Amino acid sequence: MIERTGWLLDLYTHPEDGVVVWLLDEDGTRRRLRQALPVVFYAAGPADRLRLLWRFLSEQPQPPRLSRAERRDLFNPEPFPVLAIQVENPALQPLLFNRVTAAFPDLVYYDADLPISLRHAALYGTFPLARCQVSIDESGKIASLFTLDSPWELDLPVPPLCILSLEPDVDPFHTTPCYLNINCQRYSYRLALSPPRPMLVNLSAILQRHDPDLLLTTWGDTWLLPRLLELSEQNNIPLPLNRETGLGIAHRKERSYFTYGQIIYRGQQILLSGRWHIDAHNAMLFHDYGMEGIFELARVTALPVQTVARVSPGSGISAMQMQTALRQGILIPWHKQQSESPKTALELMHADQGGLVYQPLIGLHQDVAEIDFISMYPSIMVRFNISPETVGQESPTAELIPELALVVEQDHPGLVPRTLAPLLKKRLALKARLADLPAWHPRRASYKAYASAHKWLLVTCFGYLGYKNARFGRIEAHEAVTAFGREVLLRAKETAEDMGFTVLHMYVDGLWVKREGLSQPSDFQPLLAEIAGRTGLPIALDGIYRWVAFLPSRQDERVPVANRYFGVFQDGSLKTRGIETRRRDTPRFIAETQEQMLLCLGQAERACELELYLPQVLSLLRRQIAALRNGKAPLQHLLVSQKLSRTLPEYRTPSPAARALQQLQSVQKTLKPGQCVRFIYTRGDPGVYAWDLPKPPDPDCVDVQRYTTLLIRAASTVLQPLGISEAALRDRLLAGLIAQENLFAPRSILPARMPLQPPG
């Protein structure tokens, strides 16, 4: 028997060995260990059906251990009888469960489809990259295992992982790659993809030599690994992509789905065992939080690293809730069973509302403070104990939910608040730590990545309360959260107004306020303290704008829109929402120009100084227009990238994106809904040229006129608060007559009311 300490790398089921655990030992070796981990699932239903199931199971070739038990589920505080079915090897459980459901589809099943990593986490407190102490017998079997870390610690060191990056030299969906670039520690290799035999032999040797823990690829899921595996099979040269020999490589198919008002495309996935594969192009939100964020998500959700890199945050929060349930001995239903309880039409009108979204006061404002509730919805769930099983439960201390004729019990912490509380605490601690750290500090980047990963989990947690397929979802709980949210925001507004502030804008969990003479962070502390006191929720100052401009709608300049604004904080940083630089389909050349213009205006300390920077901004704009006309703008910066919302036959009018897609399909390149099509605008018919066509576009064909229009429109967005309309800007720029006194003429911000036009 030996004792070892190391970091948990991977954990999966194995047909012969039960559970395989990979440990990165402190001495640097990667140990493959086995562990016995019998799993139990449950069936409930009429006694005679359960008796039949018992008989059915005893007649199986490898009969599971059966027993009668009493358990409770989330919605029944009283235990009820169930049949407990224990399977010795967890790898065989899914197969047995399939047979059981085929024969007894009428029974209710619990704990039937849980990932093994969650069961392990609930039993041993493990999570990916946790430091563990294990006792191992002579045959490599784990006798005991203790976890030394907690996922809620702020500074968990990342062990010395061996990362091998593997990428083709060019985007394979644009042109056919010729080389493979490989980097591992201080070694780099470049292998020609053709002929395949020497490439495969070399790659195989490199993989064996470095034995990486993580294979970090670009287009690895969608092109590279499938291609390599195909070549390996054709040439009969095995490629040791898996660390575990003898197990196949897991493929998941590509799919497009619709969520939160947009269509999402997920490429196919290639998952390895004993080693992780992460494709930077196919990982969810990789651009947002990177590897650090993925590790943090894996820690708090206890899902395997390569799974967590690809799943949506919703699956992450689901996993956390399942762990809480497992630890508390609450059964996890295989399918959700709760349906919505009936409401009257009036109740529905009050309940079926989201957060409050105001229309801001259009125009330019100075010394504006933006204050936000910290993780408002999760904080509400924890503060008011909102959970599927607590909403609607009477108890002596129950709280009434505003607007809804419902109560929430407060005596027993619900499943959702219990799951969220440590995460929320860690987030608040992170925020506090970040606020204290100087800008140069090396830990800042990691903390920011963690905070970003937490944010996604917390955001989706709210959505999951109302999601029809979530196992622990219930629409009434979801409605309770938004009802409290509206109440809290209105209380904050009333507090601000009581204290003499003008509320310029409100957006779900944030307020923009100002009061004459207040411009320093300390000036706003009394307001924050009062709001926190009246609402019971934490609120923080996001920043103070030197100036901020709330823009009207593009269609009608009398109509304000909730989320179209830009401003400069006191530290000089910009915040923009809903304008061109923020839009994904804006060509880089235009987005960058707009940003430069904003940075230039951002030098103004006060709103009234903005005009001083106007000449500088206009000359910048003129230079960019000249660059466009003289062909100096790089073609790649003129690329428009638009997400496809449907397949080609479904486009009723041939939009530019549809025309580009058509060009691609004529050369047998297909794109799925949710993927982006890239093109440039060209002169004449058909007006676009798809970027991923085999032949590069002719630079002389670029539709300079169209790009100029787009550029001027983006510029006018920025200049609008100075009273310069798009038409005025265009006339003057194109005529080459920039008469500044004329541009200054309509000085006021938009008038409170537009003057009425004379008849006719």
Added chain:
Amino acid sequence: MGRTLPSITQVFLQEQDSFARFRRALRRSDQLALDDLFAAAHQHLAAAAYAAHALPFEVFLLAMLLEEHKEVIRLRRLLESALPLSND
């Protein structure tokens, strides 16, 4: 996005659409004044949503009236400051 009821913006646009025939028959100058009224109501969509009134158009009418009254107050103040002594 999983909502059972139309959002307040959708309700507002439906109400505005239902007056398309009325608007068409108005003189151009009156049409523009009518548009002003709807634009005024648009500024209070958040409050209209929160009100969750069974007859939303009543709330929109009140919002129009509210903006009109604000304009009256503004003009009255303007007038009073321009003619400070005329009432004496």
